[in-house]
Amino acid sequence: MSSEDLASASRRGLLRATGAAAVAGAAGLIAACGSTSHSSSQTTVAAPGNADADALNHALDLKHYMIAAYTAATPYLGGRAHAAGKKFLAEELSHASALISLIQKAGGTPNPPQASYQLGHPRSRKAILRLLDSAEDKMIATFIDTVPAVTLPSARTTLASIVANDAQHVSVLRLSLHEEPIPAPFVTGRE
């Protein structure tokens, strides 16, 4: 990024375009990581009564958003934040892959990513970092709610392990924003 304050119109266009491309690319990667391929004609609704799969699919939806956000935002970050963005994108893809496996194990069908995501209109590096921080927080809050909602102990542990990694992302993003990296003793996604 050559400027901290880009023209909003071009940025909006770029983010939308890149976001859509990112989702398409991420979907391919996720499908490649999973044990089965997914076509657009497949149902996106888990079997009735399969509460675990439903809860995990809700978590997966947020992961898809996060993947789109990192894919779209990372090229506009420089230096350390750029390296972090690339790394965190890879980690989000790993999380999505793990969730897909858990959903399939629970007898559900993983939700595919949306064709595009509204990522807002960040006009500066700082605004992009805030967008990522905010999206991570929202995801953490949802995942914490999801942990008790799933019955399989190993799925709970995997979700908690993902929450902990996402909390690390938040700390690094906050360091990049020159903010307190550990603002509270209990990570809720709402601090």
Place this chain on the structure above:
Amino acid sequence: MRLAPSTRRELLWHGLAIAAGSASGAIAAPGVARADSTTTTGATGTTTTGESVAQSDAEVLLPVVGTEMLGAFVYQQVLDAGVFTPHIQRATETILNQEQAHITKLSAELVRLGGTPPTPFSKVSDADEVLIAHHFPGGLGPLRNQHDCIILLARIEWLLEGAHLKAISKLQTPRLLELSTQVVANEAQHGTVLSELLHPGDVDKAVPGPFVRGTG
């Protein structure tokens, strides 16, 4: 809540033995229910491994509180050693304050479940005994320099992560599952901050991988 030293020691020892899991099987106390225990049954001597003995939430929380107390004690010892620069000292004090908040909250939950929290560590020799059982070479040992102290604290964070993740696989109460998840996320953040103190700007070290696993 004060216990006689032998009782406190026994409780803590048992609790931490469970938290250590099979890696520290040598210190696992007999007679303590373990959900992942290996049992031999019947005249055939068939050995089964699995979740055959369910632990209560209080039993699951006990070693977690014990491990948090160990962590807080180690942080205090390191801070008292006076090897840190003012910047690192402040960051470490923030983490210790958060560990103490974990202890307060988790102990309250344990009491609510009818359990009794162990009393905090007061002797280095007690902490050393547990640390060495958890494969911390030399225990608290000589806290000579900043680097070694931060490494020790990072390892403590991994131990705490492992204790919480293990608990999350066993806890039943939704509120406790959420609480333990909130805490393990905070412990992971501590690890990231400690790594930043040691290797500023190195994101690969600050966030080692996509899944926080902990140790123990």
